[in-house]
Amino acid sequence: MNGLSVIFAPLLPWPVIAGAGVVALVLLALALWRGLRGWALRALAALVLLAAIAQPSLQREETAPLSDIVLLIDDRSASQRLSDRADQSDGAVNALQAQLAAMPNIETRRITVHDGADNAGSELGAALAEALASEPRARVAGALMVTDGQAHDAALAPVLPAPLQVLLTGKRSDWDRRILIETAPAFGIIGEETAIRLKIEDMGDVPASTGGTAQITISIDGKDPKSYTVRTGRDLELPLTLDHGGQNVVQFSLAPVEGELTDRNNVATVQINGVRDRLRVLLVSGQPHAGERTWRNLLKSDAGVDLVHFTILRPPEKQDGVPVSELSLIAFPTQELFVDKIDEFDLIIFDRYGARGILPSAYFDNIKEYVERGGAILVAAGPEFATVESLFQTSLGDIMPARPTGRVISESFLPRPTDLGLRHPVTAGLKGAPKPEGEGDDEGPHWGHWLRQIELANPTGEVVMSGAEGKPLLVLSREGKGRVALLASDHAWLWDRGYDGGGPQLELLRRIAHWEMKEPELEEEALFAEINPGSLSMQIIRRSMEESVPPVTITLPDGSTQEITLSETAPGRFTARWTAPEAGLYRLQDGDLERVVAMGPASPREFEQTIASAEPLANAIAASGGGVTRLQDGIPRIREIRAGRPSAGRGWIGITPRGATATTDIRVQPLLPAWAWLLLAALLTVSAWLVEGRNRRSGGGGATA
Structure with a gap:
C-alpha cells in the first residue's frame, strides 16, 4: 500500500514566515490602492518566495498490513479445579485456539494464570494488564478469558481497545457453603468469656433439602470438640472461655453436605492469645529487712499485678501489754485472706515469715489445701526458717521441696545454676550465669555474691540453683495441682543493689512467679512452634529436661503424618525447621504433648467465593464493550465485527479487526529545487515590472499628444 503526502522543512521558524506573509499582504494592499496592474504577479512572487523558505517536499510511504492479536487468558487457579471446571477449560481453550488459528491474519497469545503468591488468589487483572502492555495496542483485536470469574485483583484490569469476552466455567446449579469470621479478638482473658462473631453462608443455587441449617463443631487446640446446629445466613455470636495462657487455636468446622462444591472452606481458624487479667499476689513479710522493699518494688512495678502486702511489725514475744488486735495500724484480716478469699490469689509469697502464733495452725492447713487445688506459694527463707519457728514445722512442711537442717551459712558464695538448672526454663539462659560447681573457672563478668544461705537437705523437687558448699539454693516442685518454690536465702536483694556486680534478680523472680502460674513458655516439658510471617515455614521447638527427645509427629490437613527429628541447639532446647506443603491446620505431637498450628489461612482465598460469576470483572467487560458467555451452553463461534457493534450474541462472540499497518519504506522528494524557486520568483x-512599465508608458504618451 502506498501513501502520498506533502511535508515541510522550513528554513526559518514558522512565526517568522507568518510575519513575512503579513508584510507581503500589506505590500499587496498598497499596490492595489495605488492601482498597480502587476499586483497579481507580485503576489505570486511573494508566495513563491515564502514557499521556497518553507521547503515543501513530497513524501511517499509504502506500508504492509499487520496481523491482529487476540489474548487468550487461561485461568488455572485452585477454584478452577472444582467440579468439572478443568475439563471445561481444556475443551474451551483447545476449541478457541483452533478457531483463531483458522482465521486469516490472526495471532493468538495464550496466558496461563495460576494462584498468586502468599494467598493472593486469582490475579487475572494483573495478568491481563501485563499481557496488554507487552503487545502494541493498535493490533489487539480482543481478549478471551476462560475463567470462573473470581478475579481477586479485578481493579487492576486495564481498559482494552477491543472487546473482553469472558467465558464462564461452572454450572448454574452449583452451590457451596462456607464459614465467614466477622470479628474475633486477638487477646482473651483466661477464665473469662470472650465472643467470636461469624456467619455460615450458603452461595449459589442452594437446594431446599439443606433446611437452612448447618452442623458446626468448635474446638480449642483440637481438644474437647463441641457440636451445635445453627441457622445459616445469620450473624452468630459464640462464647468461648480460654483455659490457658499463650496461643489458643480456635477451630470451627462445618459438617460437609452432599452436593456442595468443596469442603475446603468449611473450616476456619482463629488464633487468640490467652492472657491473665491481673495476677493477684499476697506478700506476707515476717519482719522488716533490707530485701522487703525489693520484693515490694518488684511486684508493684508490674502493672499486671494486684499486690496485697502485710508485714508483721512486732512479734508476739514482745510483751508490753498491747493487745494483739492492735499490733498494726490496719487489722490483719487473717480470716478473710487465708480462708474466705484465699482462692482469689494466684500466688502467695512468704518473705522471711516465721510461725510465731499470728496464724493459727488451721490456716496453714488451708494454705496447704490451696496449693494442692492448684495454688502456688513462694518461700523466700531467712534465718527463722532454720529455727523452731520455721514454716517447715507447720503443715506446710508436707509440701516443702526440701528440709532445713537448722544450719545458717553466713559466708560469701556465688549462686550458680545446676546442671539441671541449665535445662530448666526458670534458670536456663539467664545472662551472665556462672558455670555449675566443679566445671572449671568462669571467665568474664558473672553474677554477684550473696552472703547468707539456709542449709537444705533431702530435696524432693528440682534443684535448679546451688549456693554455698554446693548446697541447694532454689528448689522447685509440684504438689498436687499446685506448685511450690523455695529460695533458701534472703539476700537476693543484693543483686538489685548492684553488690559485687549484681545479677538478674528481676528476671529470675519473674520467671519463678510465671512458672508457678503455669505459663506455657516456662513449662519444663513443652512443645510449640514459631511461624515465619508471610511463609509456610515454621520452627518446631521442644523443651525437655531429658538428654534426648523422640521425633515429633506432624499430622497434615489431609490426615497424613510425618515425623521430624529435632536437634539440641541449647541445653534443654531441641529445634527443627520445617516447611508445610500447603496452608491449613497442622497438629504437632510428642507423646502427651500436643500443639495445633495454623499455617496460613485454613480456608485459602481461592475458596472464599466458589460460585462462577462475572461480577468481579463487570467494569472491565463494560468498558471494553465485551460480553459474558457460559461454557455450559456450548463453546461459542468467533466472529469479526466492526468497532461499536454488539460483540456477543447467542452462540457467538466477536473480535474487532484493527487494520494495523507497518511502514516498510519512506521516500522524500523536494517539490522544486532551490534554484527553480528563485528563478520562478525572479520571472x-x-x-510584474514590465507590465507596470508598459502601462506607465502607454498612459504618459497619450497625455502629451
Missing part, C-alpha cells in the same frame, strides 16, 4: 517579479 514573476520581472513580469
Whole structure:
C-alpha cells in the first residue's frame, strides 16, 4: 500500500514566515490602492518566495498490513479445579485456539494464570494488564478469558481497545457453603468469656433439602470438640472461655453436605492469645529487712499485678501489754485472706515469715489445701526458717521441696545454676550465669555474691540453683495441682543493689512467679512452634529436661503424618525447621504433648467465593464493550465485527479487526529545487515590472499628444 503526502522543512521558524506573509499582504494592499496592474504577479512572487523558505517536499510511504492479536487468558487457579471446571477449560481453550488459528491474519497469545503468591488468589487483572502492555495496542483485536470469574485483583484490569469476552466455567446449579469470621479478638482473658462473631453462608443455587441449617463443631487446640446446629445466613455470636495462657487455636468446622462444591472452606481458624487479667499476689513479710522493699518494688512495678502486702511489725514475744488486735495500724484480716478469699490469689509469697502464733495452725492447713487445688506459694527463707519457728514445722512442711537442717551459712558464695538448672526454663539462659560447681573457672563478668544461705537437705523437687558448699539454693516442685518454690536465702536483694556486680534478680523472680502460674513458655516439658510471617515455614521447638527427645509427629490437613527429628541447639532446647506443603491446620505431637498450628489461612482465598460469576470483572467487560458467555451452553463461534457493534450474541462472540499497518519504506522528494524557486520568483517579479512599465508608458504618451 502506498501513501502520498506533502511535508515541510522550513528554513526559518514558522512565526517568522507568518510575519513575512503579513508584510507581503500589506505590500499587496498598497499596490492595489495605488492601482498597480502587476499586483497579481507580485503576489505570486511573494508566495513563491515564502514557499521556497518553507521547503515543501513530497513524501511517499509504502506500508504492509499487520496481523491482529487476540489474548487468550487461561485461568488455572485452585477454584478452577472444582467440579468439572478443568475439563471445561481444556475443551474451551483447545476449541478457541483452533478457531483463531483458522482465521486469516490472526495471532493468538495464550496466558496461563495460576494462584498468586502468599494467598493472593486469582490475579487475572494483573495478568491481563501485563499481557496488554507487552503487545502494541493498535493490533489487539480482543481478549478471551476462560475463567470462573473470581478475579481477586479485578481493579487492576486495564481498559482494552477491543472487546473482553469472558467465558464462564461452572454450572448454574452449583452451590457451596462456607464459614465467614466477622470479628474475633486477638487477646482473651483466661477464665473469662470472650465472643467470636461469624456467619455460615450458603452461595449459589442452594437446594431446599439443606433446611437452612448447618452442623458446626468448635474446638480449642483440637481438644474437647463441641457440636451445635445453627441457622445459616445469620450473624452468630459464640462464647468461648480460654483455659490457658499463650496461643489458643480456635477451630470451627462445618459438617460437609452432599452436593456442595468443596469442603475446603468449611473450616476456619482463629488464633487468640490467652492472657491473665491481673495476677493477684499476697506478700506476707515476717519482719522488716533490707530485701522487703525489693520484693515490694518488684511486684508493684508490674502493672499486671494486684499486690496485697502485710508485714508483721512486732512479734508476739514482745510483751508490753498491747493487745494483739492492735499490733498494726490496719487489722490483719487473717480470716478473710487465708480462708474466705484465699482462692482469689494466684500466688502467695512468704518473705522471711516465721510461725510465731499470728496464724493459727488451721490456716496453714488451708494454705496447704490451696496449693494442692492448684495454688502456688513462694518461700523466700531467712534465718527463722532454720529455727523452731520455721514454716517447715507447720503443715506446710508436707509440701516443702526440701528440709532445713537448722544450719545458717553466713559466708560469701556465688549462686550458680545446676546442671539441671541449665535445662530448666526458670534458670536456663539467664545472662551472665556462672558455670555449675566443679566445671572449671568462669571467665568474664558473672553474677554477684550473696552472703547468707539456709542449709537444705533431702530435696524432693528440682534443684535448679546451688549456693554455698554446693548446697541447694532454689528448689522447685509440684504438689498436687499446685506448685511450690523455695529460695533458701534472703539476700537476693543484693543483686538489685548492684553488690559485687549484681545479677538478674528481676528476671529470675519473674520467671519463678510465671512458672508457678503455669505459663506455657516456662513449662519444663513443652512443645510449640514459631511461624515465619508471610511463609509456610515454621520452627518446631521442644523443651525437655531429658538428654534426648523422640521425633515429633506432624499430622497434615489431609490426615497424613510425618515425623521430624529435632536437634539440641541449647541445653534443654531441641529445634527443627520445617516447611508445610500447603496452608491449613497442622497438629504437632510428642507423646502427651500436643500443639495445633495454623499455617496460613485454613480456608485459602481461592475458596472464599466458589460460585462462577462475572461480577468481579463487570467494569472491565463494560468498558471494553465485551460480553459474558457460559461454557455450559456450548463453546461459542468467533466472529469479526466492526468497532461499536454488539460483540456477543447467542452462540457467538466477536473480535474487532484493527487494520494495523507497518511502514516498510519512506521516500522524500523536494517539490522544486532551490534554484527553480528563485528563478520562478525572479520571472514573476520581472513580469510584474514590465507590465507596470508598459502601462506607465502607454498612459504618459497619450497625455502629451
